[in-house]
Amino acid sequence: MTAVRCIDLCKTYRQGDQDxxxxxxxxxxxxxxxxxCLSAPSGGGKTTLLNAIGGLDLPDSGEVWVAGERIxxxxxxxxxxxxxxxxxxxFQAYNLIPxxxxxxxxxxxxxxxxxxxxxxxxxxxxxxxxxxxxxxxDRRPAEMSGGQQQRVAVARAIVSRPALVLADEPTANLDxxxxxxxxxLFVLLNETHGTTFVIATHDKRxxxxxxxxxxxxxxxxxxxxxxxxx
Amino acid sequence: xxxxxxxxxxxxxNLWRNHRRTIIMVTAITTGAWAMIFMTALMxxxxxxxxxxxxxxxxxxxxxHHPDYRSDPSVTNRxxxxxxxxxxxxAAAGIERYSVRVRVPAIISSERESRGVTLVxxxxxxxxxxxxxxxxxxxxxxxxxxxxxxxxxxxSLADKLETxxxxxxxxxxxxxxxxxxxxxxxxxGLFAANLAAQEEMFVFAGRETLQQMLGIPxxxxxxxxxxxxxxxxxxxxxxxxxxxxxxxxxLPWQELDEYLGTMLSVMDGFVLxxxxxxxxxxxxxxxxxxxxAVFERVREIGLMLALxxxxxxxxGQIIIESLLLLVLGLLxxxxxxxxxxxxxxxxxxxxxxxxxxxxxxxxxxxxxxLIMSDVIMANVVVLxxxxxxxxxxxxxxxRYEPVEAITKV
Numbered sequence: 001m002t003a004v005r006c007i008d009l010c011k012t013y014r015q016g017d018q019d020x021x022x023x024x025x026x027x028x029x030x031x032x033x034x035x036x037c038l039s040a041p042s043g044g045g046k047t048t049l050l051n052a053i054g055g056l057d058l059p060d061s062g063e064v065w066v067a068g069e070r071i072x073x074x075x076x077x078x079x080x081x082x083x084x085x086x087x088x089x090x091f092q093a094y095n096l097i098p099x100x101x102x103x104x105x106x107x108x109x110x111x112x113x114x115x116x117x118x119x120x121x122x123x124x125x126x127x128x129x130x131x132x133x134x135x136x137x138d139r140r141p142a143e144m145s146g147g148q149q150q151r152v153a154v155a156r157a158i159v160s161r162p163a164l165v166l167a168d169e170p171t172a173n174l175d176x177x178x179x180x181x182x183x184x185l186f187v188l189l190n191e192t193h194g195t196t197f198v199i200a201t202h203d204k205r206x207x208x209x210x211x212x213x214x215x216x217x218x219x220x221x222x223x224x225x226x227x228x229x230x
Numbered sequence: 231x232x233x234x235x236x237x238x239x240x241x242x243x244n245l246w247r248n249h250r251r252t253i254i255m256v257t258a259i260t261t262g263a264w265a266m267i268f269m270t271a272l273m274x275x276x277x278x279x280x281x282x283x284x285x286x287x288x289x290x291x292x293x294x295h296h297p298d299y300r301s302d303p304s305v306t307n308r309x310x311x312x313x314x315x316x317x318x319x320x321a322a323a324g325i326e327r328y329s330v331r332v333r334v335p336a337i338i339s340s341e342r343e344s345r346g347v348t349l350v351x352x353x354x355x356x357x358x359x360x361x362x363x364x365x366x367x368x369x370x371x372x373x374x375x376x377x378x379x380x381x382x383x384x385x386s387l388a389d390k391l392e393t394x395x396x397x398x399x400x401x402x403x404x405x406x407x408x409x410x411x412x413x414x415x416x417x418x419g420l421f422a423a424n425l426a427a428q429e430e431m432f433v434f435a436g437r438e439t440l441q442q443m444l445g446i447p448x449x450x451x452x453x454x455x456x457x458x459x460x461x462x463x464x465x466x467x468x469x470x471x472x473x474x475x476x477x478x479x480x481l482p483w484q485e486l487d488e489y490l491g492t493m494l495s496v497m498d499g500f501v502l503x504x505x506x507x508x509x510x511x512x513x514x515x516x517x518x519x520x521x522x523a524v525f526e527r528v529r530e531i532g533l534m535l536a537l538x539x540x541x542x543x544x545x546g547q548i549i550i551e552s553l554l555l556l557v558l559g560l561l562x563x564x565x566x567x568x569x570x571x572x573x574x575x576x577x578x579x580x581x582x583x584x585x586x587x588x589x590x591x592x593x594x595x596x597x598x599x600l601i602m603s604d605v606i607m608a609n610v611v612v613l614x615x616x617x618x619x620x621x622x623x624x625x626x627x628x629r630y631e632p633v634e635a636i637t638k639v
Contacts, residue, residue: 080538
């Protein structure tokens with residue numbers, strides 16, 4: 001089964017007088033349980049592709065299919081619904097909600113999904129334990145380190161067991177030890193739960209964890225390499 | 231339901247992210263709510279006083295007259311029903327607080343002066359039941375019954391006529407055949423009113439004595455009925471109409487005294503304008519606070535949208551933040567207004583401006599009056615307009631593109 005299918009995606013941004021092709025006829029299939037890294041220099045199109053797959057940004061042309069459903073024609077509300085139930089996001093900056101504690105941040109998505117309170121509490125405590133944040137449940141983002149915040153963001157992304165996790169430079173603000181721990185966590189989740197990961201990065205250590213490495217340049221896929229997982 | 235809980239939680243916590251801004255805004259709303267309710271209570275007190283005084287001149291929330299009486303208040307335009315029939319009809323209808331009067335234009339003459347007046351023949355016992363002239367007698371005594379041969383005149387009229395208690399005056403009017411009807415009366419009491427014009431206009435005599443003088447035994451020209459609340463006279467008016475039929479004209483005080491009736495309507499409108507004006511001043515602060523709160527959290531709003539929160543939930547969150555601010559301010563403002571009005575229930579002495587106030591028929595002591603409908607209206611206006619004021623920033627927040635918002639620095 002195909003988790004993600006992109007067909008002939010094009011996206012052009014206007015910057016000053018210049019048109020910049022962020023996606024230039026990108027076609028891509030990612031199977032269920034894939035662990036894929038999108039690698040490109042800055043401006044290469046990896047974040048734009050990730051956003052298109054996540055329904056955060058619409059392509060100018062082409063088709064985006066996620067879990068067998070074409071999503072590029074859905075309304076804003078429908079896209080929000082798909083993101084809520086099917087996709088977990090990890091962003092470069094930690095992007096936690098500052099007024100909520102670690103536990104509340106993790107529960108946020110489930111709460112919007114309508115998961116019962118007891119269920120939410122049990123799942124959020126378990127996932128925080130799993131990402132190594134036991135005892136920090138009641139801390140607010142400002143009271144945690146960068147690594148801890150990113151772990152909370154990962155916990156939030158995976159707690160409702162989405163089929164697909166999209167991560168944009170998830171290790172960019174982490175030291176190497178924390179980055180390794182985070183990637184090992186991703187691998188573990190991929191192997192134990194079959195979660196599909198698509199990670200945009202230009203960090204070679206992150207790429208080393210991928211089963212498949214897709215290289216992009218100027219909005220085009222220039223290389224698609226199958227790798228053995230480390 | 232859970233989504234609403236998280237929206238409420240976020241809204242409440244976001245309010246306290248910037249304590250200072252929230253406290254300033256709540257203080258402004260509190261002050262506004264207090265000012266709206268307290269000042270409205272003062273204005274209501276003043277207008278109530280003016281209206282009650284106006285109604286006290288010749289009490290009756292509802293009055294019955296011959297259909298032509300108001301354009302020609304002569305004895306010719308008497309009621310179609312006589313006093314006995316009125317008593318029987320009202321007894322059957324359970325109407326107790328009323329007074330039947332003879333009321334005609336007349337000329338009063340002392341040894342020195344003559345003046346045009348309104349001569350009112352009353353039964354002092356029934357007038358007392360509806361809270362009339364007896365309580366305002368400042369010199370002498372009240373009439374003893376409808377057959378009393380004395381008159382009560384205003385203090386100011388006594389001065390003008392250069393007469394006093396115990397002296398005789400002559401009252402002259404017309405009988406139903408347009409013949410002169412006159413009689414000598416002894417002044418037995420002087421009454422006082424807020425307006426000198428009222429003291430000079432009305433002269434009170436015994437109803438039966440006057441009926442005899444005018445040659446209309448058992449007949450009357452006016453019935454005055456008092457209800458529980460001068461604001462709500464529709465039921466009394468309907469009951470009187472049912473009891474007396476259609477031949478005579480039954481009118482509430484607002485139509486009998488259009489000045490007083492209009493004053494109450496103007497007051498109602500003024501209260502609304504006052505509340506809206508205060509709110510408009512508040513709304514600038516409210517909108518500014520909300521816009522700032524939205525601008526500060528563009529990334530966060532983008533994140534929530536990216537995670538799957540619907541734009542409508544973002545809209546709801548900002549509106550709830552605004553409503554929480556308003557509710558908080560209103561609660562404190564209402565409490566302060568009540569606490570300010572209660573200690574003033576014995577009245578505020580405004581005798582320093584009493585002369586000016588008398589011009590409008592108001593007394594020198596002001597009794598603030600909190601009317602629930604005013605309090606509710608002030609709160610509803612603030613909440614409803616506050617809701618609309620918060621729509622713009624809330625709408626703006628809900629329209630953010632998550633991908634742009636989330637990368638905002």
